Every structure is written in structure tokens, then in C-alpha cells.
Amino acid sequence: MAMTETFFNPGDKAATPRTVGTVVDVRPTPFGQFIFGVETAQER
Numbered sequence: 001m002a003m004t005e006t007f008f009n010p011g012d013k014a015a016t017p018r019t020v021g022t023v024v025d026v027r028p029t030p031f032g033q034f035i036f037g038v039e040t041a042q043e044r
Contacts, residue, residue, distance in 0.1 A: 014038050 008014065012023045016038055025037030 008036060
């Protein structure tokens with residue numbers, strides 16, 4: 001599936017280059033791209 005066909009919503013799991021986290025925010029940029037806020041759970 002191409003990225004243009006992928007949907008992300010707050011609460012979804014997302015893989016980052018370092019770990020897997022939860023999407024907390026999705027915002028468009030003026031350039032037609034999206035910025036994703038991803039929160040990771042820190043182990044204690």
C-alpha cells in the first residue's frame with residue numbers, strides 16, 4: 001500500500017526509526033505534507 005493510501009489517526013500505532021509509538025497529533029503543512037506527533041512509552 002502506498003503512503004498516499006495510508007491513514008493515520010490519533011491513537012494508532014506508528015513505527016519510527018527508533019521504536020514503536022502512538023500517534024498523538026497529525027497536522028498538515030503549507031507544503032502539502034503532514035507532521036505526525038508520536039509518543040513513545042518509556043520503560044522504567
